[in-house]
Amino acid sequence: METQIRKILGHYGFRGESCQVTAHGTGLINRTWMVRETESGWRYILQRINHAVFKSPEAIAGNIREISTYLQAHAPGYLFESPLRTLKGEEMVQEAGEYFRLYRYVEGSHTLDVVANPGQAYEASRQFGMFTAQLAGFDTGKLRITLADFHNLPLRYAQYREAIKKGNPERILRSKEILEALESYSGISDQAQQLGCLPLRVIHHDTKISNILFDEQGKGMCVIDLDTIMPGYYISDAGDMMRTYLSPISEEEPDNERHAIRMEIFEAIAEGYLGEMGRLMQDEERQRFVYSGSFMIYMQALRFITDYLNNDVYYGSRYEGHNLVRGTNQLVLLQKYTEKADQMQKIVREYFRR
Structure with a gap:
């Protein structure tokens, strides 16, 4: 799996040896990793779309693109995280029949698993x-x-x-x-x-x-x-x-x-x-x-x-x-x-x- 992830990151211009990759999150459907570029310290979220559940990853990408375009025009100050594009301008990477996408990590953010108050x-x-x-x-x-x-x-x-x-x-x-x-x-x-x-x-x-x-x-x-x-x-x-x-x-x-x-x-x-x-x-x-x-x-x-x-x-x-x-x-x-x-x-x- 590590070799595959390094190959996927290459589509975004990352050199495999320059990144630290660790499992991230508790989601049950898609699999997620934290990617840290060691030279810059920047962090990213890499996610594999569960193709068994989501039969048309292209539909997901298209929906996100449409919404992102609308919000940029009508609510430019609203925070909406869209996937980063590859060097070829693609929204996803298809590798060995699986689909992957990369997001920037929102620094200073965290998630919760249960509502406490x-x-x-x-x-x-x-x-x-x-x-x-x-x-x-x-x-x-x-x-x-x-x-x-x-x-x-x-x-x-x-x-x-x-x-x-x-x-x-x-x-x-x-x-x-x-x-x-x-x-x-x-x-x-x-x-x-x-x-x-x-x-x-x-x-x-x-x-x-x-x-x-x-x-x-x-x-x-x-x-x-x-x-x-x-x-x-x-x-x-x-x-x-x-x-x-x-x-x-x-x-x-x-x-x-x-x-x-x-x-x-x-x-x-x-x-x-x-x-x-x-x-x-x-x-x-x-x-x-x-x-x-x-x-x-x-x-x-x-x-x-x-x-x-x-x-x-x-x-x-x-x-x-x-x-x-x-x-x-x-x-x-x-x-x-x-x-x-x-x-x-x-x-x-x-x-x-x-």
Whole structure:
């Protein structure tokens, strides 16, 4: 692998022996390295695109190019990190059937893996809201789909129902209680059928806090990990923040009774995201802010359980019943989220009343 990386860096004009390369980050999809040029001390981020997940890396590059061009013309002061060009002017390097790209490292920046306090939630949600708001005038028709049906809840529900019919019989029987509980929330999928009334916007689609760069003072700097930028509904971004920020535990935690909805974090998400996007939202969008959390949590619960019933063919598993644990975890989170929904709605109404 080291020889391949040195060869890739050569496309950017680096001499292999002049660079130190170390593994970087905790991402599960793409593989990332830190590259330090020893003579200048400058640092870069080299990333290999997971071609098994992203079938068209050219579409990703094209989307980033279109957005970068728009922001340079309409918001030149906005920090948006685009890949560096090779000596031939290319946005990616293709080597042995794999795709690589190089970014400059933003000095003084760092990322977080979990939300520890409302300030972090505010800064992250503000950055994701700002990103979509800055692109309010962008023609979403210029963007290509990089992951088809990524947040198509009715499709995920249909796949779940198919898995109940054709999946592993023993696992279906073992999951009887959770399947009944998931079915009781099927109205969330029914509501998703009405989302066509919402405007398509430029959406990040993966708003976990690790996709924000923070400065040394803890202020948000910019969004990163741009592969899933596509046209979509804002509820994808708002909902994924609620799914991943509100509880103090992650979807991997087997003790799902430790889930709790931290209302101070919800208020921070609302203040940050709506502070940037609220003025742009149509009434139909404002009414669905709390629903967005139900949408994303329910969809992820369905996806984990569907994979469990289908013998873990998509997410895989590190131990027997791993996806059942994940799915149950998300179901418990959904139950606790639903219990707080009225309180959340009140907070949102008061925000827009102000």
